[in-house]
Amino acid sequence: MELFGNLLDGIGGVVTPINLMLLASGVLLGMVVGVMPGLGPSAGLAILLPLTFGLDPTGAIVMLAAVYYGAMYGGTITSVLINTPGESATVASTFDGYPLARQGRAAPALVMAAIASFVAGTVGAILISVAAPPTAALAANFGPPELFLVVVLGLLTLIVVVGKNRLLGAVSVLLGFLLATVGIDIGGGEQRYTFGSTQLINGIDFIPVAIGLFGIGEILLTLYRGGHLERLRYFKVGARSRRFWPTRKDFGESRGAIARGSVLGFFVGATPGAGATVASLMSYSVEKSVSRTPEKFGKGAMPGLAGPEAANNAASSGAMVPLLTLGIPGSASTAVLLAAFLMWGLQPGPLLMDQEPELAWGLIGSMYLGNIMLVVLNIFCIPLFASMAKVPFRILGPIVIVLCTLGTFSVHGSIVEVGIMFACGVLGFVMRLYGLSPAALVIALVLGPLAEQTLRQSMIISGGSFDVFLSRPVSLVLLCVIPLIAMLPMISKLTRNRLARKRATESPTPTGRH
Amino acid sequence: MRKNKGVLAATLALSMVLTACGSGEYVGDAADYPEQDLEWTIAFGPGGGNDIMARVLVDILQQENLYPHNIAVENRQGGSGAIGWGYLLSNSGDPYHASTTSGSFLTTPLQADTGWTYADFTLVGQLATDDSVFAVQSGNGIDSWREWTEFAKKQGTVTVGGIGTVNVDFIVHALLADQVGYEVDYVPFDEEGQLQTALTSGALQAITSNPAEIAGQIDAGRMTGLLFTGSEPLNRFPEIPTAESQGFTNMVSMPRGLILPPNVPPEIRDWWVRTMRKAVRDPRWQDYLDKNDLTRNEVWGEQFRKELGQTAERFQAILRKHGAI
Incomplete structure (x- = not known):
């Protein structure tokens, strides 16, 4: 029990009536910000950071941790309900979350996502307690070659995301890479495809593209298919109604997905760079690979939502490890937290946990409490959110368009990005019409530049030799894992076939249990 | 009908000429400055180094009543500062705009066609430098x-x-x-x-x-x-x-200073030099410098322009020599 003493102290230190109120209001505020398409945890933290200036450090930490979780869950809500991810880590949640909502199962999907997040948060808090030092040592060994290989792992999941539609999938990925080349090239400082515009020198951001492709694209597609003329099937959702809760079958299917997603998410999340995004995508492809019914994925499979949700949540715990034990931010959100530390006069670094244990464990403890608060609040809020599915399209559609526009504009206050968002809306519609994959495009857009940058850094370091991937132990291990992950779908297909055959031979002789 | 159109066109033309006159020229009396609220542009996002510095300064100016009217702080991020300082440029002649600079103020124009360089602005002074x-x-x-x-x-x-x-x-x-x-x-x-x-x-x-x-x-x-x-x-x-x-005598450092839009009258620039000299005496400024390990290094007005010019030239020469631009 001593191992968890710090964690329990941390939780104990923040449980005061005022802190609990801050926690609840932080989760709510975070959720409100996160529900705006485009505003994910990092934007939410940056926007709400000034609110915490009047508080003492503990109160501020409690509030920020709560905002973090609230915003993350807010992003899940938009992914499920209107197919619009708020940040790259929730792209994978749209794959099955949105189909579930379209089948009228928005409430069970959101409940499952909240439960998956809660379990992952618990696993994350436990893993921080027991595995922080070795995880930190591992993270400190991640140079450009290792990061490149992690990004490659993420890109490999495109094989699963794209599925059978290989040619169109490849076209979608290439479109994503193409958009990713815009901006100043980090290697040489040259401008690529900016056409002299200062608006484009930092490249095309993921957010307007994702909101356009998913949110606006979906609305155009619904209009095209005549969805606005359909009569809605009314159904009642309330915490007492049966349709609110996931079924026993859902839980059975998702149990493994949540467990795998939590552990995978924690460790991948601890690597700097695209941790949460890669983790959620890997979880999705692992779940699809090990599933007995992979054909259901993308059409509303509960494990396809639960796995990535658990993974991206655990990844946010994992990202705390390098922040707290090394003083190195691994994600955009932890970079904002680091800035907040500096503002309170704390020195982030390897000594932070020793010098300020109350604060460090207070942060971990409040993240965990934030998780609990999220589940509790959501039991009340989900019926409200899910009842959005009752709103007729002729009302919901325009609201979504306004929200997408406001959300995109509020991130950087850029009208050019709003233009990009609408252009991507049309692009998303055309892509869906012709069977291309918007998801593959955004994944390529997020991971492409990271892959390019880390590969080029590796090549400068090694003087152009690929030996650098073989001579470093961590990268060698990763290099061995890659073929395994790449072949996972094939292996699981083989074992599935064998199982099916076995079952086929067994079935004529029914077992004697009647 | 045709006559109406003519009148309309004339009015439009006249108003355009007037607007053109209006921008780029401060018409108020510099002795009465400041008479209005100030718009303070931060060319980067919230939470960054430039943002924090700007907010510390605004805080001092407001609390010590050094600027007697309201200061509205606005983040206009994008293009490594190009967007925010471009906005300041577009308010040429308006003394009710200000912004803080950081390293990108010199480097961004070297790598992108921003439409401005340091020399276009009214330069109040350097307050500190960033060293590595x-x-x-x-x-x-x-x-x-x-x-x-x-x-x-x-x-x-x-x-x-x-x-x-x-x-x-x-x-x-x-x-x-x-x-x-x-x-x-x-x-x-x-x-x-x-x-x-x-x-x-x-x-x-x-x-x-x-x-x-x-x-x-x-x-x-x-x-x-x-x-x-x-x-x-x-x-x-x-x-x-x-x-x-x-033994290295010519190291470079990143200037952190305060700038106004182009074409602000010298009297108003001098008002700002006087005001900022008071502001940097505030203990909160020293506290900020200590916490962020910035080097106190005050250079005002014309001298600031001269030093920025030298730094920009050196940057350009070194980057050219090594093929970075």
Whole structure:
């Protein structure tokens, strides 16, 4: 029990009536910000950071941790309900979350996502307690070659995301890479495809593209298919109604997905760079690979939502490890937290946990409490959110368009990005019409530049030799894992076939249990 | 009908001429300045270095009533400062706009067609400079600048890292290498976290970084600071020698200052110089400088313009020489 003493102290230190109120209001505020398409945890933290200036450090930490979780869950809500991810880590949640909502199962999907997040948060808090030092040592060994290989792992999941539609999938990925080349090239400082515009020198951001492709694209597609003329099937959702809760079958299917997603998410999340995004995508492809019914994925499979949700949540715990034990931010959100530390006069670094244990464990403890608060609040809020599915399209559609526009504009206050968002809306519609994959495009857009940058850094370091991937132990291990992950779908297909055959031979002789 | 159109066209033309006159010329009486609220543009996002500095300054100006009207702070980020300072440029002649600068004020125009350079603006003054620490991983037998130069010269070419390419990190590495006599393979990063893990993972042999961002690593003994580019040693790490003490006389640093839109009358610029001289005496400013390891370095008005010009020219020359622009 001593191992968890710090964690329990941390939780104990923040449980005061005022802190609990801050926690609840932080989760709510975070959720409100996160529900705006485009505003994910990092934007939410940056926007709400000034609110915490009047508080003492503990109160501020409690509030920020709560905002973090609230915003993350807010992003899940938009992914499920209107197919619009708020940040790259929730792209994978749209794959099955949105189909579930379209089948009228928005409430069970959101409940499952909240439960998956809660379990992952618990696993994350436990893993921080027991595995922080070795995880930190591992993270400190991640140079450009290792990061490149992690990004490659993420890109490999495109094989699963794209599925059978290989040619169109490849076209979608290439479109994503193409958009990713815009901006100043980090290697040489040259401008690529900016056409002299200062608006484009930092490249095309993921957010307007994702909101356009998913949110606006979906609305155009619904209009095209005549969805606005359909009569809605009314159904009642309330915490007492049966349709609110996931079924026993859902839980059975998702149990493994949540467990795998939590552990995978924690460790991948601890690597700097695209941790949460890669983790959620890997979880999705692992779940699809090990599933007995992979054909259901993308059409509303509960494990396809639960796995990535658990993974991206655990990844946010994992990202705390390098922040707290090394003083190195691994994600955009932890970079904002680091800035907040500096503002309170704390020195982030390897000594932070020793010098300020109350604060460090207070942060971990409040993240965990934030998780609990999220589940509790959501039991009340989900019926409200899910009842959005009752709103007729002729009302919901325009609201979504306004929200997408406001959300995109509020991130950087850029009208050019709003233009990009609408252009991507049309692009998303055309892509869906012709069977291309918007998801593959955004994944390529997020991971492409990271892959390019880390590969080029590796090549400068090694003087152009690929030996650098073989001579470093961590990268060698990763290099061995890659073929395994790449072949996972094939292996699981083989074992599935064998199982099916076995079952086929067994079935004529029914077992004697009647 | 036709007559109406004519009148309309004439009115439009007249109003356009008037508007054109209006912009670029301050018509109020400078003696009465300031009479209105001020719009303070931050050319970067919330939470960053420029943002925090601007908010500290605004806080002092408002609380000490140095600026007697309201100051509205607005983040206009994008294009590494190009968008925010471009907005300031578009308010030419309006003395009720201000902005704070950082390194990108010089480097962004070098790599993109921003439509402005430092010389276009009304320059109030430099308040501080950003300097860097040159650091290596601890425990590899290099504990002093001298040991580093011996190591680097023996290697011939060393692998070093920093943030960005058209940036002060690249320039510092190039200057040091040129003068000592070794070659560098410079690896650009765009995030501090990845730069630091690249060093701890052994992929890089040295990095340059902000003192505040690397202090935790030095405290913990994971990294060793070998050289500091500021003119005075850091309070926090007095044992790290300055570049000047090691014989480097012409190091570069990033100027942090205050600017107004182009064509603001000199009397108003002087009003701001007087006001900022008072503002930087506030203990909160010193506290901010200490916490962020910035070097206090005040240069006002014309002298600021001259020094910025020299720095910009040196940046350009070094970057050209090494093929970065």
